[in-house]
Amino acid sequence: MSNYGNRGMWLEHVIERCNRLYKNKGQAVIDKVPTNISYNTRTQKARFKAKGTVDFIGTLKGGQSVAFDAKNTTTNALKFDNVRPHQEQYLLSVDKLGGKAFLLIYFQKYEEMYTIDIKDYVNYKSTAERKSIPYSYFADKEPVQSVNGIPFDYLRMEETN
Structure with a gap:
């Protein structure tokens, strides 16, 4: 069983693999945004230096920018x-400038x-009478599939939205 801090590491590794495949196929160049962390050797504790943006940013074939968390x-x-609010705002800014921005x-x-x-996320959040977006919200939507050797072809899903 993985600890709380590493629960998203598997997902990040899978996405990074997909991103390498997109790059090799000439479909996109998408990179993981490094987390800015400082380490205090005296207390042996790490902390975030500043608020990050989102997990991944890049450029799609044709020049359109893409950002997602x-x-x-x-x-x-x-x-x-x-x-986080700063992630939401960053993605909205990318969208406003014509980029693909999603979760x-x-x-x-x-x-x-x-x-x-x-x-769609912000709209749902503002109208929902709950504190989360349920799995059932996606019931009529197609999950991200493995296509053309890409384990989770999330860019294909974004093209259909």
Whole structure:
């Protein structure tokens, strides 16, 4: 059983593999944004130096920018608190400038991944009478599939949205 801090590492590794395949196929160049952490040798504690942006940013074939944050949940829902306000604002800014901006959500319990456009996420969040987006929200949506050798072809899903 993995600890809380590493629960998203598997997801990040899978996405990074997909990103390498996208790059090799000439479809996109998408990179993981490094986390800015400082380490205090005296107290042996690490802390974030500043608020980050999102997990991944890049450019699609044709020049359109792309930015997204990957979220992993072990429950039936993704809590809104898991998407930080600065991440939401960053994605909205990318969208406003014509880029692709979305969340990539992996429901571990169902072993399914979905994309949700940042505007759809914000709209749902503002109208929902709950504190999370449930798995059932995605019932009529197609999960991200393995296509053309890419384990989770999330860019194909974004093209259909």
